[in-house]
């Protein structure tokens with residue numbers, strides 16, 4: 379029997395990390411993870427299950443995700459040779475860092491934004507450079523160039539709309555960034571279906587632009603499917619670091635059917651957007667909170683005080699939202715995902731009681 383100090387073996391960059399943590403509730407209302415509150419429609423499910431029956435589970439999945447790429451290509455009008463499928467778009471974020479960064483290199487992103495840019499970078503021994511958002515949760519590009527040049531930043535990640543603030547940053551400022559930054563600009567459009575705003579049409583003019591999308595927010599969070607749109611040269615580089623068979627057969631089938639039958643999902647997206655307007659209105663009526671505009675499937679709001687208590691109270695009463703209060707700019711802030719009408723009503727009711 380051997381007993382060695384395993385923690386001593388762990389490299390320094392990992393020791394100092396904290397694992398991505400989300401609270402969970404067993405039976406409560408889950409409004410903390412920006413998922414689609416609706417399950418796949420019966421029509422979609424039927425199509426997916428019919429294809430599962432023909433599946434050879436003893437065989438590896440298609441390593442090139444050919445059928446899924448064709449379905450995405452038909453839907454968004456991008457050639458298949460510009461697409462890469464990820465095990466969630468998280469994986470593509472990591473792949474981008476693998477392709478463009480050596481240990482010690484820098485990546486940049488606004489503060490505050492999606493936590494995984496920093497977590498992934500630090501786990502790979504990269505430096506992170508952040509630039510603050512103004513009071514409208516937006517930024518100006520011009521003052522950044524000098525700083526980005528000085529740090530030799532390799533990639534700038536822009537969550538569009540931004541998680542957790544919910545807004546799309548100014549298009550003009552992003553445009554300046556894409557045109558003037560001599561590195562890769564990643565437009566992470568995980569919430570595109572709720573914003574309708576994209577930089578995809580700019581890709582033909584700017585080969586340093588990468589667009590990421592996710593199916594997690596529109597119904598397949600459990601299957602981990604994201605995709606990236608790259609200039610075809612970059613696809614070859616990403617494929618060098620992508621793990622073989624990174625997308626499993628079940629995910630590929632379900633995602634293909636979702637893309638080919640998007641009308642069923644579009645109805646769900648439309649009703650989430652309607653509920654978003656209603657929830658924004660209702661939250662705006664509450665005097666002791668500030669609510670921020672949203673282009674996504676979630677809303678950021680700030681209590682005037684006692685954020686932690688409000689979060690705990692909601693959780694103890696079976697409503698889970700995301701508590702963001704630990705961030706200095708987000709004191710007393712929470713992020714609530716748009717749920718079904720009944721879930722949103724329950725949230726509003728519990729929030730009123732918690733306040």
Ligand SMILES: Cc1ncc(COP(=O)(O)O)c(C=O)c1O
Pocket residue numbers: 411412465466467468469492537538541566568591592593594599602603604
């Ligand atoms: C901005 C942003 N990008 C990427 C992701 C990851 O999505 P996926 O589930 O496709 O890995 C998320 C998930 O919350 C996100 O908010």
